Amino acid sequence: MRLSDAAISAVDALRLNKLRSALTMLGIIIGVAAVIAMVAVGGGAREQVVAQIRSLGANLLVVMPGNITQGGVRLGSGAASTLTDEDSTAIAAEVPNVQVTSPYIRGTAQLIASGVNWSTSVFGIDLGWFEAREWEVERGREFEPEEIARGAQVALLGQTVARNLYGGLDPVGQELRIRNVPFRVTGIMARKGQSTWGQDQDDVVFVPLNTARQRVLGRNLANARAVGAIYVKVREGESLAQSEDDVKALLRQRHRIQPGQEDDFSIRNLADIAATREASARTLALLLAAVAGVSLAVGGIGIMNIMLVSVTERTREIGLRLAVGARRRDILRQFLFEAAGLAAIGGAVGVVIGVAAAYIISNAAGWPLLIQPESVLLAVAFSGLVGVFFGWYPALRASRLDPIEALRHA
Amino acid sequence: MALIETERLTRLYRLGAETVQALADVTLSIGEGEFVAVMGPSGSGKSTFMNVIGCLDRPTSGSYRLEGETVSALGGDALAAIRNRKMGFVFQQFHLLDRLDAFGNVELPLIYAGMDRARRGERAAAALRRVGLGERMHHRPTQLSGGQQQRVAIARAIVNGPKVLLADEPTGALDSRTSIEIMALFQQLNRDGTTVLVVTHEADVARYASRVIRFLDGRVQGDARQAPTDAAADLAALRRAPAPEPAGAAPCG
Ligand SMILES: Nc1ncnc2c1ncn2[C@@H]1O[C@H](COP(=O)(O)OP(=O)(O)OP(=O)(O)O)[C@@H](O)[C@H]1O
Ligand SMILES: [Mg+2]
Numbered sequence: 001m002r003l004s005d006a007a008i009s010a011v012d013a014l015r016l017n018k019l020r021s022a023l024t025m026l027g028i029i030i031g032v033a034a035v036i037a038m039v040a041v042g043g044g045a046r047e048q049v050v051a052q053i054r055s056l057g058a059n060l061l062v063v064m065p066g067n068i069t070q071g072g073v074r075l076g077s078g079a080a081s082t083l084t085d086e087d088s089t090a091i092a093a094e095v096p097n098v099q100v101t102s103p104y105i106r107g108t109a110q111l112i113a114s115g116v117n118w119s120t121s122v123f124g125i126d127l128g129w130f131e132a133r134e135w136e137v138e139r140g141r142e143f144e145p146e147e148i149a150r151g152a153q154v155a156l157l158g159q160t161v162a163r164n165l166y167g168g169l170d171p172v173g174q175e176l177r178i179r180n181v182p183f184r185v186t187g188i189m190a191r192k193g194q195s196t197w198g199q200d201q202d203d204v205v206f207v208p209l210n211t212a213r214q215r216v217l218g219r220n221l222a223n224a225r226a227v228g229a230i231y232v233k234v235r236e237g238e239s240l241a242q243s244e245d246d247v248k249a250l251l252r253q254r255h256r257i258q259p260g261q262e263d264d265f266s267i268r269n270l271a272d273i274a275a276t277r278e279a280s281a282r283t284l285a286l287l288l289a290a291v292a293g294v295s296l297a298v299g300g301i302g303i304m305n306i307m308l309v310s311v312t313e314r315t316r317e318i319g320l321r322l323a324v325g326a327r328r329r330d331i332l333r334q335f336l337f338e339a340a341g342l343a344a345i346g347g348a349v350g351v352v353i354g355v356a357a358a359y360i361i362s363n364a365a366g367w368p369l370l371i372q373p374e375s376v377l378l379a380v381a382f383s384g385l386v387g388v389f390f391g392w393y394p395a396l397r398a399s400r401l402d403p404i405e406a407l408r409h410a
Numbered sequence: 411m412a413l414i415e416t417e418r419l420t421r422l423y424r425l426g427a428e429t430v431q432a433l434a435d436v437t438l439s440i441g442e443g444e445f446v447a448v449m450g451p452s453g454s455g456k457s458t459f460m461n462v463i464g465c466l467d468r469p470t471s472g473s474y475r476l477e478g479e480t481v482s483a484l485g486g487d488a489l490a491a492i493r494n495r496k497m498g499f500v501f502q503q504f505h506l507l508d509r510l511d512a513f514g515n516v517e518l519p520l521i522y523a524g525m526d527r528a529r530r531g532e533r534a535a536a537a538l539r540r541v542g543l544g545e546r547m548h549h550r551p552t553q554l555s556g557g558q559q560q561r562v563a564i565a566r567a568i569v570n571g572p573k574v575l576l577a578d579e580p581t582g583a584l585d586s587r588t589s590i591e592i593m594a595l596f597q598q599l600n601r602d603g604t605t606v607l608v609v610t611h612e613a614d615v616a617r618y619a620s621r622v623i624r625f626l627d628g629r630v631q632g633d634a635r636q637a638p639t640d641a642a643a644d645l646a647a648l649r650r651a652p653a654p655e656p657a658g659a660a661p662c663g
Contacts, residue, residue, distance in 0.1 A: 005521050016509050320505045323466060324519040324566065325494020327487050403466050407505065 001330045010337035013310075014345075021342060024306045027299020028346030028386065029353060031292045032379045036354025037361065038288030039375040044358075044367035045281035051193075051368075059099075060132065061232040061244055063087075063251070066266045081226035082255065082264040085126070085209065088230045090254060092128075095246045097238040102128035103209065103227040107217040111205060112177040113165040120161050121204045122178060124212025132231040140172040140187020143208055151210035155183040158204035159191045176205075181215045183207065194366055240269050296383065299346065300390035307339050307394035318398055319406025332399035339391020340384050347383030351376050411478050412439040413573065413605055414463060419472035421458050421628075432458040433469070434628040440607070440621075442573075445600045445638060447616035448609045450625035456609045457578055459625065463607065464497045464576045465489045477573070494522050498567030498604075500577035504559045506551040512538060512562045513547040519570045537565040541595060557588035561595070568599060575599060578609045586614070587648060593618040594641035 014021045065083040088103035105124045110117060123129075126148050130136060137156060147154050155176055162171050176183045192201040209227070213219055220226040234243045244267050251265055311318070318331055355371055362369045421433040432455045440446055448456050461467035462474060465481060474481045481492065493499075506515050516537050520530040538547050541561040551559050560580060567575055575596070581589035589612075597618060600606045608619065616622050617639040624632035 001522050002524055002526075009521075012509070316505065317507055320507070321518065321522070322490070323464075323493060323499050323505075325490050325522040325570075327490040327522075329487075330522060404461055407501070 001326070001333070006330075006333050006337050007341075009334060010341045013334075013338050014341055020306065021345075024302050024342055025299070025346030025349065027295050027302050028343050028383050029299075029350040031294075031296035031299055032347045032350025032383050033354035033357060034288050034292040034295065035379050035382075036351055036371070036375065037357040038285050038292060040355070040358030040369065040371045041288070041361050041365075041367070042281055042285040043370040043372065044362045045284075045365075046278060047370055048194075048367050059234045059236060059238075059240060060270050061234065061240065061247065062268045062270070063091075063230040063232060063247060064266050064268070065226070065229075065264065081220045081223040083227055083230060084223065084225040085227050086225060087251060087254060088128075088227065091230065091232055091247055091250060094250055095232075095243060097235045097243055098247075099233045099235045100128045100131045101233070102126060102132035102231040103229075104129065104231070105209065105212055105217060105226075105228040107212075109179045109205075109216055111161065111165060112180075113171070113174065116165050118161060118164045120158075122212060122216055123204060123206050124209040124217065125206050126209050128231070128233075129206070132233040135192060136190045137187040138190040139170075140185070143186065148208045148210070151208055151214055153181065153183045153211060153215070154186045154208065156187050156189055156206040157185060158189050158202040158206075160200055160203040161205050162188050178205065178207070178216055240271065244269060296386050299343070299383075300386040303339050303342050303387055304390040304394060306342075307335060307391050308397070310338070311335065311394050311398040314398075315401065315406045315409035318401050319403045319409065322401070322403035323407065328399040331401075332395045335395035335398045336388055336391050339395065340387035343387025343391075344380060344384040347380040350383065351379055354379070413442040413444075413477060414438070414440040415475045416463075417473045419459075419462060419469050419474060421455075421462060421467065422470040431628045433462065435472070436628075436630055438623065438630060438633070440605065442605055443600070443603060445597070445606045445618070445620045446608070447619035447622045448607060448625065449611070449616055449622060450631070454625040455628040456625055458628075460576050460578050460607065460609055463574070464499060465492045466499075490522075494519055495570055496573040498564075498570070498572035498575045500560070500563050500567050500575065500580045502579040502582040504551070504556075504563045504583075506559055506562055506566075508551050511548045511550050512543060512554070512565075515551070515562055516565045516569050519566060523570060533569055534565075537569040538562070540568070541565045555588075556584055557591060560584060560588075560592055564592070564595060564599075568604065573605060575604050575606045577607065579611070580608060581610065581612070581615055587645075589615060590641050590644050590648070594645055597638070597641050 063083065065081060083103075085103040088101045092098055092101040103126060107122050108119060109122045110119050112118075127143065127145060130142055138159075140156070143152075143154060143156070146152075155178065157165070157171060157176075165171065165176070166174070171185045172187055174185050176185050189202070189204075189206070194200060207216060213224075232243065232247060234240055248263065248267060252263065255264055257263065321331060321334075322328075355376075358371060359369055361367075416436055416438050419433055419436040419438075420431070423430040423432055434455075436459065448459065450456050458467065462469050465476075469482055472482075476492065476496065481489070484492070507518075510518075513534055516534040517530050520533055525533070535544070535547065538544055541564050543558060543561050543565065546554065546558065549558075551562065554562065560583075564575075564580075567577075577596070580596075581592055584592065593608075593615060596606050596608065606619075608615070610616055618641050619636070620638045621635045622632070623630060
C-alpha cells in the first residue's frame with residue numbers, strides 16, 4: 001500500500017466522524033495551545049526584561065531609604081527620609097569605581113501649557129541623572145550646573161508629556177506651569193519606552209532637585225535634604241557586588257548604625273530585579289508546561305480510547321481488508337495514521353489558538369510578541385508523536401485480529 | 411499439476427478440553443478452470459475448507475499446494491500477497507464498506523497491490539462494467555439492491571485477475587432469480603478462465619457447477635462431476651415465462 005493512499009484513507013475515516021474527531025482532538029488542542037503560549041509569553045517576558053535593563057542603564061545600583069523601626073513597628077521601604085543628597089555626594093567621592101551618582105525625588109503634579117492640562121510624574125534631579133540613566137536630551141539642552149545649584153525654574157519634558165501638552169509644536173523655549181509655578185522648557189528627552197513595572201517612562205517632566213523641593217513637591221518636614229532614592233552607576237567592568245558592599249559600609253558609617261542594627265536603607269541592583277522578573281516568568285512557564293504536559297497526556301489517552309472504540313467498530317472492515325490482501329503492517333499503519341492525524345490536526349488547531357492567546361497575553365502585559373517558528377513546528381511534531389505513541393496499542397490490536405473472526409464479527 | 415492440491419488437510423479447533431475436527435484428512439485436487447460446488451450440512455467444514463484454500467486460515471496439519479507452491483509453509487505477508495493476487499472472495503454478507511462507493515470498494519485490492527491511481531481507475535471501472543454495474547459506479551452500498559451489492563463484491567473479487575474465485579454461500583441472502591443471475595455471472599467468469607469454488611446449501615445452485623464436493627463432519631463424503639446447467643439459458647427461459655417463480659423463491663406469507 002502506498003503512503004499517500006494510507007494518508008487519504010486516514011483522512012476519510014476521520015471525516016466520517018467529524019464531531020467525534022473534533023472532541024478527541026480537544027486535549028491535544030489545549031496542550032499545544034498552552035505550549036505555544038508558554039514559549040511565546042516566556043520568550044517575550046525575557047526579551048522585555050533584557051530591553052528594560054538596557055533602558056535603565058547598565059551597572060546601576062539603586063539605593064532607597066527604608067526599614068526604620070519605630071517602637072517595634074517596621075515601616076515599609078521608602079517610607080523614611082533617611083537618605084540625603086549629601087549621601088549621594090559622599091558615595092561619589094569616597095566609594096571606588098563609582099562613575100556617577102544621581103539623587104532624585106519624585107511626585108505627581110498638574111501641568112498646564114497654553115490652556116492644556118496634563119497630570120504627570122515630576123522628577124527633581126541633578127546633573128548625574130543623564131549619565132546614570134544613560135538618557136539623553138533629544139532636542140534643546142540639559143540643565144546648566146548653575147541652574148541646578150540655584151534652583152532655576154527650568155524643565156525637560158518626556159516625549160509623552162511633550163506630545164500631550166504641545167501636540168506637534170516645538171515646546172523648547174515655551175512657558176509651562178507646574179502646580180501653577182512658571183517654568184521654561186529647555187528641551188525634550190529621548191524616547192525611553194516602558195519600564196520594568198510597565199509604566200510609560202516618557203510620561204515625565206524633569207526639574208532641578210532644589211527647584212522641586214522648594215517650589216513644586218515641597219520640603220520633607222523631617223529632613224530638608226532628603227531624597228527619594230539615589231542611582232549609583234559603577235564603572236563598566238567593575239564588580240557591582242563589591243560596590244554594593246562599599247556603599248553599604250559607607251552609609252552605615254554615615255548614618256551611625258551600630259553593628260547588629262538593621263540598615264535604614266536598602267540597595268537593589270538591577271540584575272536582582274531582572275532575576276526576580278525572570279523567576280516569575282519561569283514560574284508561569286512551568287505552570288503552562290504542566291498544563292501542556294497533562295493535557296497532552298489526557299489528549300493522548302483520549303485518542304487511545306477512541307481508537308480502541310474505532311477498532312472494535314470496524315472489526316469487519318479490518319477482516320475484509322485482510323481478506324483482499326492487506327498485510328498486518330498495512331492495518332497497523334492505517335490506524336497509526338488515523339491516530340497521528342487526529343493528534344497532528346489537533347496540534348495545528350492548537351498552534352492557531354496558542355498564537356492568538358500569546359497575542360492577547362502579550363498585548364495585555366505590554367510584552368513584545370515573540371513566536372519562534374521552531375516552537376510551532378516542534379509542537380505539531382510533538383503532538384503527532386503523542387498520537388503515534390497512544391495510537392500504537394489500538395493499531396497493534398487491529399493488526400493482530402484474526403481475519404476469519406473479524407469477518408464474522410457482528 | 412493441478413491448480414489446488416491438498417493432502418490430508420486437517421484443521422482442529424481446541425475448545426477447552428474438547429477438540430473439534432473442522433477438517434479431517436481432506437485430500438483433493440482441483441484443476442484450473444473447474445467450477446466446483448461445495449455442499450454439506452451445517453458445521454461440516456465447508457467454510458473452514460474455503461478459508462484454508464483462500465489462505466485466510468492455516469491448516470493444523472497436512473499440506474496445501476497452490477500452482478505447485480507449498481502454501482502451508484509461507485509467512486503472513488506472503489499469504490496476504492496470495493490473497494491479493496490469486497484469490498477473490500465473495501461472502502454471503504457482501505462485506506462492502508458503507509462509507510465507500512462501489513468504485514471505492516472495488517478499488518481496495520488494487521490499493522493493497524500498490525497500484526497507481528490511474529491504473530486502479532481503469533481496472534476498477536472495467537471490473538464494474540463486467541458485472542453489469544458500469545452505470546452505478548458512484549452509488550454507495552446502501553443505495554444498491556442486494557443483488558447489486560453482491561455484484562460489487564464480485565467485481566472486487568475479480569478486479570485483480572485472480573486464479574480462484576471463492577464464494578461462501580454467495581446467494582444465501584438473495585432471491586432465486588437474483589441467485590441465478592449471480593450464478594450466470596460466475597459461469598461467465600469461469601468460461602473466461604477463472605477457477606470457481608461455491609459453497610451452497612441449495613441443489614438448485616449446485617446444478618450450475620461442473621463438480622460437486624460433499625463434506626460431512628470435516629471429511630470429503632462425495633466428489634462427483636456433472637454436466638452443468640447453463641444459467642444464462644435458465645434466465646432467458648424465466649424472462650420468456652415470468653409467471654410462476656421456481657420453488658424456494660422470494661419469501662412470502
Ligand atoms: N473459530 C472456531 N472455534 C471453534 N470451532 C469452530 C470455529 N470455527 C468453526 N468451528 C467448528 O468447525 C466446524 C466446521 O465449521 P464451518 O464453519 O466450516 O462449517 P460450515 O460447513 O461452513 O457450516 P455452515 O453451513 O453452517 O456455514 C463446526 O463444528 C464449527 O463449530
Ligand atoms: Mg459456513
